[in-house]
Amino acid sequence: MVKLKELAESLGLELHGNPDYEITGVQSLEQASSHDLSFITDSKKVESLVNSQAGALIVPPELAEKVPEKNLLLSENPSIAFIKAVEYIAKPYDYPVTGVSEKAFIEEGVIIEENVSIYPGAYIGRNSKIRRGVRIYPGVYVGENCEIGEDSILFPHVTLYRNTILGKRVILHSGAVIGADGFGYVFHQGVHYKFPQVGRVVIEDDVEIGANSCIDRATLGETRIGKGTKIDNLVQVGHNVQVGQGSILVAQVGIAGSSKIGNFVVLGGKAAVRDHIELGDGCQVAATAAISKSYPPGTKLLGIPAYPADEGLKILAATKMLPKMRKKLQKLEKRLNQLEEKE
Known part of the structure; x- marks a missing residue:
């Protein structure tokens, strides 16, 4: 529970309304109740704002005069302000430090810093380093010579193969596998010979990786995910791939080995x-697109195979016209045959 005055001061927002009004939760505009905080970004949706049962709302400044009866927090960017409010009120990752469980298995040579929580059933391999504030949930496997940076969270059944490096504040969701062998074989005389995968994976600071996603180790050298990149569930990143900073990889994206994805790319x-x-840098790739060649910064791509968006949209438009064009061609062909018969 938090009073609006405290919340406004914490977020640095201007308050219109009752400073002592108590907020107990956060909710969407449609589902909010009388003591929930919600938000709206579109200044044109005044009707939705009026009809909402939310006890307080974060809104653009221009809406303040249109709903004077509401408790309002004014922000030029309501989405970001609401994210900070959710963190302040709901504290989604604020759990008590439990220390190292006696039922966790810790190998020799492991370094564990202060304020770490390692839950029952976790395994930490030899010579790994667990930095300050890390949380490791039940069923996590950490191989030998790994390093987990400060305040990182590994949810149940995450797997880190040997030599994996995680930066600070990394979040790995359940079932994520970091550092499994890359898919590399050489065909010779009827046999697929496995190329030994002896590289590693480096995950930089503030990366989040969704459930059941896989980041393969490098064949040689390293696979690297850049600072602040966010990866959804069920994503496959192949060996030796380099993903830049701040990129977004949405569910079921697949990146084959040794490709380079720039900064702030969206797949x-x-x-x-x-x-x-x-x-x-800055390329944007539409859902289901198949990228078969390199593209310069800022390119927007769609289609199978992928084309730059302006060209791809023309191709899609032409494709929709094919049934009509086929009928016209059939009619023209029929008329041409009739004319030839008369001759």
Whole structure:
């Protein structure tokens, strides 16, 4: 429970309304009740604002005069302000420090710093380093010579293969596998010979990786995920891939080995990137697109195979016209045959 005055001061927002009004939760605009905080970003949706039962709302400043009877917190960016409010009120990752469980298995040579929580059933391999404030949930496997940076969270059944490096504040959701062998084989005389995968994975600060996603170790050298990148559930990143800072990989994206993804690239759901290509900074790839060659920074791509968006949209428009064009061609062909018969 928090009073609006305290919340406004904490977030640095201007308050219109009752400073002593108590907020107990956060909720969507449609589902909020009388002591919930919600938000709205579109200044045109005044009707939704009026009809909401929320006890307080974060809104753009221009809406303050339109609903003077509401408790309002004014923000130029309500989405960001609401994110901070949720963190302040709900504290989604604020759990008590439990220390190292007697039922966790800790190998020799492991370094564990202060304020760490390691739950029952976790395994920590030899010579690994667990930095300050880390939380490791039941069923997590950490191989030998790994390092987990400060305040990182490994949810149940995460697997880190040997030599994996995690930066600070990394979040790995259940079932994520970091550092499994890359898919590398050489065909010779009827046999697929496995190329030994002896590299590692490096995950930089503030990366979040969703449930059941896999980041393969490098064949040689390293696979690297850049600072602040966010990876959804069920994503596959192949060996030696380099993903830059602040990129977004949506569910079921697949990136084949040795490709380079720049900074702040967005790959929509089920997008596929072939091996050994490069997408420059700021590229945006539509869902299900298949990228078969490199593209420069800022390119927008869609389709199978992928085309730059302006060209791809023309192709899609032309494709929709094919049934009509086919009928016209059939009619023209019929008339042409009739004319030829008369001759």
